[in-house]
Amino acid sequence: MPSPSTNQLPAPPDPGRGTTLDELAACLRSLKAWGGNPSYEAITSRVNAGRRAAEHVGKTTVVDCFRDGRRRLDTELVVDVVRALHPDPGYATQWRQALSVLGGAARGAQVRVRDSLPPGLAQFTGRAAELGRLRAAVQRGRASGDALVISALAGMAGVGK
Numbered sequence: 001m002p003s004p005s006t007n008q009l010p011a012p013p014d015p016g017r018g019t020t021l022d023e024l025a026a027c028l029r030s031l032k033a034w035g036g037n038p039s040y041e042a043i044t045s046r047v048n049a050g051r052r053a054a055e056h057v058g059k060t061t062v063v064d065c066f067r068d069g070r071r072r073l074d075t076e077l078v079v080d081v082v083r084a085l086h087p088d089p090g091y092a093t094q095w096r097q098a099l100s101v102l103g104g105a106a107r108g109a110q111v112r113v114r115d116s117l118p119p120g121l122a123q124f125t126g127r128a129a130e131l132g133r134l135r136a137a138v139q140r141g142r143a144s145g146d147a148l149v150i151s152a153l154a155g156m157a158g159v160g161k
Contacts, residue, residue, distance in 0.1 A: 015098035022068045029066050035085035046084035075099045
């Protein structure tokens with residue numbers, strides 16, 4: 001692995017500046033350049049050197065860490081790639097923190113929680129008893145603060161569930 005003094009870039013890129021997964025992927029590509037631009041095969045070999053045979057990853061999986069357009073990244077794999085490109089454990093910790101911040105933001109942006117049923121539709125009739133039981137379950141859960149109430153509706157396709 002090259003030492004920082006042999007790199008053309010003065011310092012490794014700061015992953016904390018990334019505000020999107022695409023920016024972190026660009027930062028990872030810059031780190032690859034900073035680390036002497038090793039081949040993806042070499043990076044994959046370094047990543048797999050620290051893993052049991054059953055946990056080895058393929059080159060394509062490693063290459064995907066560097067690509068734009070990802071909706072999520074495997075934090076442990078990216079940190080292993082960073083370790084393969086940079087010898088400082090503290091730097092890997094910076095990456096873990098940056099990925100954690102972005103991962104939390106992405107999860108927060110994707111999760112929508114409802115504590116009520118959607119409004120009724122006039123075209124659905126004859127379901128008053130079932131809707132009443134669902135509403136009562138939601139109200140009991142909300143009032144008691146107990147665990148989340150999960151309900152499922154079953155039936156043949158096209159019957160208006």
